[in-house]
Structure formats: structure tokens, C-alpha cells
Amino acid sequence: MTHILHRQIHAKLPLAVGGSGVELFDAEGRAYIDASGGAAVSCLGHGHVDVIEAIKAQTEKLAYAHTSFFTNEPAERLADRLIAGAPEGISHVYFVSGGSEANEAALKMARQYFVEKGELQRRNIIARRQSYHGNTLGTLATGGNEWRRDPFRPLLIDTHHIDPCYAYRYRKPGESEEDYAARAAGALEEKILELGPETVMAFVAEPVVGATAGAVPPVAGYFGRIREICDRYGVLLLLDEVMCGMGRTGTMHACEQDGVAPDLMTIAKGLGGGYQPIGAVLLSREIFDAFANGSGFFQHGHTYICHPVACAAALAVQEVIERDDLLANVRSMGTYLRERLEARFGNHPHVGDIRGRGLFLGLELVADRSTKEPFDPALKLNARIKKEAMARGLMIYPSGGTIDGSRGDHVLLAPPFILDEVS
Numbered sequence: 532m533t534h535i536l537h538r539q540i541h542a543k544l545p546l547a548v549g550g551s552g553v554e555l556f557d558a559e560g561r562a563y564i565d566a567s568g569g570a571a572v573s574c575l576g577h578g579h580v581d582v583i584e585a586i587k588a589q590t591e592k593l594a595y596a597h598t599s600f601f602t603n604e605p606a607e608r609l610a611d612r613l614i615a616g617a618p619e620g621i622s623h624v625y626f627v628s629g630g631s632e633a634n635e636a637a638l639k640m641a642r643q644y645f646v647e648k649g650e651l652q653r654r655n656i657i658a659r660r661q662s663y664h665g666n667t668l669g670t671l672a673t674g675g676n677e678w679r680r681d682p683f684r685p686l687l688i689d690t691h692h693i694d695p696c697y698a699y700r701y702r703k704p705g706e707s708e709e710d711y712a713a714r715a716a717g718a719l720e721e722k723i724l725e726l727g728p729e730t731v732m733a734f735v736a737e738p739v740v741g742a743t744a745g746a747v748p749p750v751a752g753y754f755g756r757i758r759e760i761c762d763r764y765g766v767l768l769l770l771d772e773v774m775c776g777m778g779r780t781g782t783m784h785a786c787e788q789d790g791v792a793p794d795l796m797t798i799a800k801g802l803g804g805g806y807q808p809i810g811a812v813l814l815s816r817e818i819f820d821a822f823a824n825g826s827g828f829f830q831h832g833h834t835y836i837c838h839p840v841a842c843a844a845a846l847a848v849q850e851v852i853e854r855d856d857l858l859a860n861v862r863s864m865g866t867y868l869r870e871r872l873e874a875r876f877g878n879h880p881h882v883g884d885i886r887g888r889g890l891f892l893g894l895e896l897v898a899d900r901s902t903k904e905p906f907d908p909a910l911k912l913n914a915r916i917k918k919e920a921m922a923r924g925l926m927i928y929p930s931g932g933t934i935d936g937s938r939g940d941h942v943l944l945a946p947p948f949i950l951d952e953v954s
């Protein structure tokens with residue numbers, strides 16, 4: 532009998548007691564290969580000595596200092612490191628404890644930026660269907676997953692959604708990539724014009740869509756056009772790299788591969804690799820200057836922002852990634868894993884698409900390959916896949932359902948960057 536309100540109240544969860552490398556162990560001595568990094572979190576795998584040592588050392592030195600009184604060394608060093616590797620124009624960092632908090636803070640930054648500039652009418656958020664940006668009220672309203680939003684709808688602010696760039700589902704037969712990129716991005720322009728450009732605050736998107744669509748990368752040229760449209764109408768581009776960022780796609784930031792720089796970017800999961808809860812907003816010089824030259828403060832805050840131990844853990848994770856050249860491993864192992872998936876499932880009657888970037892790969896499951904007909908959601912395929920995989924000692928991340936029109940079931944793979952061909 533547990534006193535924890537678990538997500539799945541009736542599920543009998545194994546008790547995790549340890550982890551090493553790409554494996555987790557339960558109290559009964561069973562090992563599980565972590566092929567999903569939990570939920571794309573454990574980028575260094577489990578039990579990494581360097582990170583553990585950094586956490587110990589920081590805890591002994593300073594565990595906590597409230598940010599209204601102090602700054603602290605690991606937070607300053609982590610900020611320097613993140614800015615040194617950030618997309619063009621990004622100049623500052625705001626540390627929080629996870630992805631939802633990061634997106635919530637980023638939305639408030641976007642709003643306050645326009646308040647500082649006197650553009651008080653800019654309040655509309657445009658995001659995409661089949662997206663997930665977090666479970667707090669603001670981020671839930673922003674995400675386009677109807678199933679997650681449904682019970683809470685009366686509490687959510689109004690937001691607006693366009694179709695994602697999802698070639699497998701939405702590219703028309705015979706349509707070139709370029710034409711599809713133009714059409715998919717054009718939906719943003721149409722929505723901005725419909726709402727009135729002077730009312731639109733931000734466009735929010737995951738460069739590679741994770742949990743709600745199964746590692747869906749954009750087609751070439753899509754984000755370049757999105758950037759142009761945002762610039763044309765003075766709309767801020769907020770890229771949510773909570774899941775796809777921090778090296779998961781083979782470059783530090785997924786958007787590097789699309790040649791765009793956002794005004795705001797959120798990161799979490801792989802930032803601390805699960806060793807501590809941490810997330811961050813990266814913001815542009817322009818936004819920072821509007822705050823600095825305006826009210827002089829950001830009207831937001833949480834008790835654990837810039838947490839020294841969380842920042843020390845993230846710093847250690849990021850140093851290991853650089854020292855061990857793990858992004859090169861993400862690229863080569865990503866290619867290897869994809870080839871293996873294609874060899875094994877490429878002709879499978881129920882695998883419609885295999886896609887992704889780096890070690891962020893997705894399989895879309897279909898009832899019928901030729902029609903792309905999804906499985907009946909009543910089958911609850913994702914829950915069954917997860918259960919079967921766990922019974923075989925494998926952690927994968929299935930998601931899906933058709934309730935919100937996010938057609939299809941998917942399996943997401945996001946193994947640790949330390950993966951080798953043997954594991």
C-alpha cells in the first residue's frame with residue numbers, strides 16, 4: 532500500500548533502487564535498459580561518478596542561498612557556459628527547476644517584454660497542435676494536446692493553434708518539401724493576420740516534436756520561414772527545446788540544424804541529465820535590454836531558481852558531454868540505431884514511419900501501412916507496449932492516441948548519449 536498519488540493509481544510499479552550506465556535496477560534485482568532516458572532526461576545514463584562527485588562537493592560547500600539575497604558560483608558558471616554555446620543573439624539565462632517552469636517563465640518574459648515596450652495589446656500566444664509544453668496552467672494552455680487540456684479547459688487562458696510541420700501526416704502526395712515547408716509555415720502568417728499582428732505576443736514550437744508526436748523533425752526550410760514571419764510581425768519566437776535540446780539531436784541545440792536562432796529558448800531534461808531537477812530560459816539581448824532599461828526587474832520568481840546543487844550537477848553533466856565528445860557519439864550512435872531500426876522494422880506492417888534526429892528517434896505505429904490508418908485508441912496500445920517492454924527489461928516511451936486528432940501511436944527512443952553498439 533503506497534501513500535503516493537502515482538500517475539497510474541492502479542499500476543504496480545517496480546521499486547527502482549539503483550542504476551548504472553544505460554541500466555536501471557529494481558528491488559527484485561531485475562535490470563532495465565533505459566532506451567528512453569526516462570522521458571529523454573538521462574543523457575549521461577545512471578550513476579555517473581563525475582556528476583555524483585560534483586553534487587557531493589557542492590552540497591558540502593553550499594546547498595542553498597536564496598536569490599533575493601545572493602547569487603552563487605555554480606549558477607554563474609553554468610550561465611557563462613550556456614551563453615558561450617547559445618544561438619546568436621541569446622545573452623542571458625534564467626534558471627528554474629524543470630521544463631514546465633521554464634516555459635511558464637518564458638511566456639511571462641514574452642508578455643513583460645511587450646509591457647516594457649508599451650505594446651500592451653500583445654497577449655496572444657500561437658502554438659501548434661500535437662505539442663506539449665508542460666503541465667502548469669499557462670503551459671498546458673499553450674500545448675496543443677487536447678486530451679491533456681480537456682478537464683482543465685475552464686481554467687486555461689485562450690491560446691491559438693496551427694498544424695505542426697509533420698510531413699508523414701500532412702505533406703500532400705506530390706508536394707515538394709519546399710512547398711510543404713512554405714504551406715506549413717504559411718499557417719502561422721494566416722493565424723497572425725487573423726488575430727491582428729499587433730495582438731500577437733509569441734509563437735511557441737518544439738523544433739523536433741517529442742512526447743505528443745514521436746520525434747517529428749521539421750522539413751528543411753520550415754523554421755527559416757517561421758523566423759521570417761515572426762520578424763515580419765514583431766512576434767517573439769519561443770523554441771521549446773526541453774526534450775529535443777541539450778545535445779539529444781546531435782547538436783547542442785536542435786534549432787542549430789535548422790539555421791535559426793530564437794528570441795527565447797527553454798531547456799531542461801538533458802541539462803541536468805536527471806541528477807537534479809533543473810531547467811532554464813535562454814533569452815535574447817533585446818529582451819534583456821527591454822527589462823534592464825525599463826522596469827529593471829523580471830516580475831517572476833520561485834524559491835529554487837539558480838539552485839546551487841542543481842546548477843553544479845548540470846555544470847558537471849555539460850562538462851562531461853564536452854570532455855567525452857558525446858555529441859559525436861550521439862550522431863554516430865543515432866545513425867547506427869536508426870539503421871538498425873530500419874533494418875528490423877522498415878517493412879513491418881504496423882510501423883508507418885521511422886524518424887528523428889540523433890538519439891531522438893520515433894516509430895509511428897499504424898493499423899495499416901498503406902492508408903496510414905491509426906490504431907483504434909480504445910486499444911490503449913501505448914500502455915500495452917510499455918507494459919510488455921518493461922516485462923522484457925526495456926524502457927521505451929510510447930505515447931499517442933487519436934483523441935485530439937494527434938493521429939497515431941508512437942514509440943519514442945531517447946537513450947543515454949553514452950550508448951555503444953553493445954548496449
Ligand code: PLP
Pocket residue numbers: 570629630631632634663664665666737741742771772773774775799800
Ligand atoms: N516541454 C516539452 C517539449 C516537454 O517534452 C516537457 C516534458 O515532457 C515539458 C515541456 C515539461 O517539462 P517538465 O516535465 O520538466 O515540467
